[in-house]
Amino acid sequence: DSGVTQTPKHLITATGQRVTLRCSPRSGDLSVYWYQQSLDQGLQFLIQYYNGEERAKGNILERFSAQQFPDLHSELNLSSLELGDSALYFCASSPGNGRGVLDTQYFGPGTRLTVL
């Protein structure tokens, strides 16, 4: 158990809908990262937040957005869902801003999103 929690574990929805995935980082961690794992694209970095502010952006679609709240939990919002958005979405957390030598990322169990 990494200490990172994600809810829900599974999510089934229809095309065109909007969903919110939630992540609670390990106690004391300030950074949260979101990754998407799909069969065709593999594991891809989406976005990072550090202490409430966006820190780094990866291959995140414009239909997707994220935020980190004052209690440091984070939410990933996916809208206008398409079949291709079906994937496993991971959250990871690290103690610092990601640039420290010891700032390792610890992953949650993931949320499996199925878009029908």
Added chain:
Amino acid sequence: AQSVTQPDIHITVSEGASLELRCNYSYGATPYLFWYVQSPGQGLQLLLKYFSGDTLVQGIKGFEAEFKRSQSSFNLRKPSVHWSDAAEYFCAVGAGSGGGADGLTFGKGTHLIIQP
């Protein structure tokens, strides 16, 4: 931009035999390298990481990896595998010290099958 290649999609090893999983990276500066393992239905667990110093890195569960700059490789090894090692293994490179700058870039993964 950095990239990671794991040339073997599947590897089958007999229980008790030695294991080597290959990883090649492309990165312009000193890389920060990681190996993660993903068991079915689970999140990613960090096995080991390399930031600098000794090129032979020890990790959890009896795994080790060797960083070879001249070959741009970071191969994972284990002298004797156990049936519980069956999983998906991912090599990753980080742009920032902890991988936080632009997140981690993952290889496609190697699926390890253990034969009794």
